[in-house]
């Protein structure tokens with residue numbers, strides 16, 4: 001007898017509503033997994049774990065970010081490998097937290113974005129959801145963005161709805177910014193519709209540059225950027241990219257901010273590499289701060305890996321002297337787990353058949369239930 005089927009409703013007996021969130025983001029640094037109980041108010045983040053991507057899988061996923069021969073076949077193979085790594089991450093998290101597969105209602109599996117082209121009517125997150133359901137014995141909710149895109153939206157960012165549901169205050173003007181590969185902002189202002197969009201590069205350009213010059217995956221704590229000087233003319237040039245002046249709804253990704261973009265921007269220049277790094281750091285801070293300057297925000301809460309970049313945090317604070325700048329730790333959620341927490345929430349919304357997009361954020365024609373379900 002297959003125990004997955006006999007046990008699968010046990011989770012409802014003790015009143016808990018347990019969901020797993022899984023995120024592999026644009027930085028391609030690893031798989032983040034979080035276990036959340038939604039039966040209490042506020043929900044309880046029970047456990048979370050980050051697992052680095054193997055060099056092999058990271059290489060496969062990175063290669064798929066731009067067109068290449070035989071990419072359909074390669075994308076399917078990468079999706080299988082991605083799901084296998086996700087299944088391992090889930091087994092490890094459940095073992096750490098002391099739960100079994102049958103306790104979990106569903107996994108919210110973001111998948112890996114390899115193309116984001118809402119202007120062409122699609123966004124593509126790969127991951128073999130059927131394989132993940134098979135390997136874990138847990139229902140999987142995936143493909144969260146496509147329905148919003150089908151309704152005319154950007155399909156991103158999706159987390160502002162989650163930020164609004166969990167962190168809006170009746171008195172305080174709050175902003176949350178996730179600084180991953182790409183940075184996205186949520187403005188939570190009392191008596192106003194939530195606003196959110198991608199501000200532009202978060203860490204992706206700094207990661208590319210430090211990798212090219214120092215062979216490192218990222219600039220730990222922004223230490224290298226801190227040794228350089230911001231180049232005002234280069235910063236001004238970066239900021240001329242039309243994306244920054246676009247009005248929301250807007251979203252972006254590695255489709256725009258990639259190695260060739262950086263090479264083109266730096267052609268015919270001979271700047272010291274540390275100064276370029278300082279300027280890329282300033283670009284992330286300035287493009288985030290520019291969206292907040294007129295909003296009289298009381299507190300800016302930072303999450304994502306960028307919250308660990310001390311140089312970036314300092315630049316943000318200097319850009320916004322009237323705003324208190326801190327991390328989402330102050331809201332009770334460690335910066336590393338906010339996104340993956342959001343995908344557990346999105347999975348619950350789908351299972352409960354509740355719409356989870358904010359049309360005013362994504363530009364969709366209306367509210368939609370996001371995601372598709374692969375039952376256990």
Ligand SMILES: Nc1ncnc2c1ncn2[C@@H]1O[C@H](COP(=O)(O)OP(=O)(O)OP(=O)(O)O)[C@@H](O)[C@H]1O
Pocket residue numbers: 023024025026027028029178179180181182183202203204207217218219220221222303304305306308309310339
């Ligand atoms: N100690 C640190 N110092 C500086 N930067 C750091 C540190 N830790 C993480 N980062 C940065 O954070 C990045 C990872 O952030 P995160 O996991 O939030 O991105 P992601 O989820 O992949 O991206 P996205 O949110 O765009 O999908 C790393 O690539 C690195 O640039």
Ligand SMILES: CC(=O)N[C@H]1[C@@H]2OC[C@@H](O2)[C@@H](O)[C@@H]1O[C@H](C)C(=O)O
Pocket residue numbers: 025026113116123155156157158159160180181182183184198251252253339
């Ligand atoms: C297409 C895509 O994967 N977009 C991601 C990416 O990473 C950050 C930013 O760009 C945001 O738009 C989005 O992720 C978050 C989780 C979101 O949808 O809110």
